[in-house]
Amino acid sequence: MRLSRYFLPALRETPSEAQIVSHQLMLRAGMIKQNGAGIYTWLPLGLRVLQKIEAIVREEQERAGAVELLMPTIQQAELWKESGRYEAYGKEMLRIVDRHEREMLFGPTNEELITDVFRSFVKSYKQLPLNLYHIQWKFRDEIRPRFGVMRGREFLMKDAYSFDLTPDAARQAYYRMFCAYLNTFSRMGLKAVPMRADTGPIGGDLSHEFIILADTGESAVFCDRELVDMAPPGLDLDFQADLKPEFDRRTALYAATEEMHDPARFEREVPEERRLSARGIEVGHIFYFGAKYSAPMRAHVTGPDGKDAPVEMGSYGVGVSRLAAAIIEASHDERGIIWPAAVAPFTAAVVSLRPDDAAVSAVCESVYGALLKAGVDVLYDDTPERPGAKLSTLELAGVPTLVVVGPKGVKAGVVEVRDRATGSVVEMSAEAAIQSLVGTSGG
RNA sequence: CGGAGUAUAGCUCAGCCUGGUAGAGCGCUUGCUUCGGGAGCAAGAGGUCGUUGGUUCGAAUCCAGCUACUCCGACCA
Numbered sequence: 001m002r003l004s005r006y007f008l009p010a011l012r013e014t015p016s017e018a019q020i021v022s023h024q025l026m027l028r029a030g031m032i033k034q035n036g037a038g039i040y041t042w043l044p045l046g047l048r049v050l051q052k053i054e055a056i057v058r059e060e061q062e063r064a065g066a067v068e069l070l071m072p073t074i075q076q077a078e079l080w081k082e083s084g085r086y087e088a089y090g091k092e093m094l095r096i097v098d099r100h101e102r103e104m105l106f107g108p109t110n111e112e113l114i115t116d117v118f119r120s121f122v123k124s125y126k127q128l129p130l131n132l133y134h135i136q137w138k139f140r141d142e143i144r145p146r147f148g149v150m151r152g153r154e155f156l157m158k159d160a161y162s163f164d165l166t167p168d169a170a171r172q173a174y175y176r177m178f179c180a181y182l183n184t185f186s187r188m189g190l191k192a193v194p195m196r197a198d199t200g201p202i203g204g205d206l207s208h209e210f211i212i213l214a215d216t217g218e219s220a221v222f223c224d225r226e227l228v229d230m231a232p233p234g235l236d237l238d239f240q241a242d243l244k245p246e247f248d249r250r251t252a253l254y255a256a257t258e259e260m261h262d263p264a265r266f267e268r269e270v271p272e273e274r275r276l277s278a279r280g281i282e283v284g285h286i287f288y289f290g291a292k293y294s295a296p297m298r299a300h301v302t303g304p305d306g307k308d309a310p311v312e313m314g315s316y317g318v319g320v321s322r323l324a325a326a327i328i329e330a331s332h333d334e335r336g337i338i339w340p341a342a343v344a345p346f347t348a349a350v351v352s353l354r355p356d357d358a359a360v361s362a363v364c365e366s367v368y369g370a371l372l373k374a375g376v377d378v379l380y381d382d383t384p385e386r387p388g389a390k391l392s393t394l395e396l397a398g399v400p401t402l403v404v405v406g407p408k409g410v411k412a413g414v415v416e417v418r419d420r421a422t423g424s425v426v427e428m429s430a431e432a433a434i435q436s437l438v439g440t441s442g443g
Numbered sequence: 444c445g446g447a448g449u450a451u452a453g454c455u456c457a458g459c460c461u462g463g464u465a466g467a468g469c470g471c472u473u474g475c476u477u478c479g480g481g482a483g484c485a486a487g488a489g490g491u492c493g494u495u496g497g498u499u500c501g502a503a504u505c506c507a508g509c510u511a512c513u514c515c516g517a518c519c520a
Contacts, residue, residue: 009453011454011455011470012454012455012469012470012481013455013469014454015454016449016454016455016456016513017512019513019514034512036511037511037513091518092518109520138520140518140520142519143444143517143519144514144515144516144517144518151519157520159520282520284520285520317520318520319520320520322520353478354479356478384478385481386477386478386479386480386482387478387479387480387481388478388479388480388482389480389481390480391480391481392480404479406479407478408479409479
């Protein structure tokens with residue numbers, strides 16, 4: 001992408017409405033624009049990040065055996081009346097009336113819809129286990145949205161729903177998602193700690209929140225330090241196997257959010273030097289809730305004994321749009337965002353210090369062309385801005401690697417390769433710069 | 444929903460107290476000089492001062508209503 005043809009409306013000053021660093025940086029880097037309280041347009045750079053996050057979530061869901069579909073944003077009220085949540089959900093649910101005076105709603109979640117899909121098509125235990133997921137915009141009319149997309153009213157969420165015949169099988173489905181989540185967050189460069197969670201209004205008796213640690217996190221968390229650096233299960237994990245040992249190993253140590261925190265137990269179970277009190281951001285939440293929806297909505301399957309029973313369900317959410325902000329909270333410095341390569345909007349940028357210099361432009365074009373051809377997500381800054389302004393903007397936007405091409409370097413036969421995270425600046429031939437990027441870019 | 448603020452140029456803000464017809468910096472346009480860390484000079488464009496009403500000879504300024512946004516609390520991926 002040539003920056004001269006791109007749309008990157010970066011701001012030099014911080015808009016006054018932004019309180020936390022991720023919101024400030026997202027506005028300044030031209031990722032989002034606010035429309036109303038908790039409602040945002042995703043500008044091109046922000047959309048790229050969102051799509052990278054989505055892609056990772058999708059790959060790891062598929063790896064764990066989940067199947068993607070897409071449910072609507074606007075739903076009819078009927079199913080919610082059936083489950084009993086139309087009254088129970090309260091004002092957070094945005095209710096809409098259509099031209100025929102029918103009651104509609106903008107979905108805050110999708111248990112009812114998916115349960116309806118399931119009961120329409122699945123009748124036998126032989127079609128189980130099943131895990132269906134989608135990545136869709138949701139709306140919750142929060143009393144007080146804040147912190148940009150961290151707690152918006154409209155947000156993009158991945159939610160998966162598992163269906164099993166027995167509680168034991170349902171627990172295995174839960175363990176699969178548990179492991180998939182750890183791999184998912186790890187791939188985004190995050191250290192996520194699973195914490196025993198309150199099941200809240202969704203109900204059920206088994207639930208974990210996935211928390212990433214960040215000073216600006218909205219909830220206080222308490223855990224054993226060992227958990228923070230525990231490696232994820234890994235992409236070669238066998239999702240067909242019994243994952244209970246894996247799950248048990250990762251939930252044996254103390255980890256709790258404020259609501260579930262038991263100070264006495266914390267002190268009893270965790271040696272003092274390993275006690276970690278920090279702040280965290282919830283980026284995922286998984287629930288096992290059995291027949292909470294399948295019973296009232298009569299989503300029954302016939303078992304091998306010929307008897308019908310409500311299907312055992314669980315639901316598994318990832319806050320996709322929230323993750324964009326959460327990653328920034330966990331990875332930034334005074335100059336701006338530091339994207340982990342896997343979610344960076346562009347993995348590299350070629351920066352022409354002198355677009356009016358033919359020799360400089362020739363080197364830029366050849367590097368840019370080679371990187372494009374190799375499938376690297378590369379931005380080419382061919383604009384006539386001054387060097388300082390260019391570098392500042394690209395550092396603000398967090399591009400992981402810059403290939404800086406200037407007249408001095410070109411005369412000496414070198415370009416500069418700058419690493420955003422470490423700040424290192426290395427001179428090398430254009431050829432070597434291309435090689436280093438093609439070799440390391442994971443796409 | 445309770446409490447507290449804010450609303451003036453694209454952005455950050457001043458002006459309001461003490462009423463007299465709107466400013467700065469950055470950004471934008473044009474030209475020249477510059478060009479390796481957010482350039483300099485010159486000339487420009489850009490605002491029904493959130494909105495409605497009231498007071499007044501006269502309102503960005505004083506008063507009231509409304510709306511939007513932000514912050515603190517209860518709620519949440």
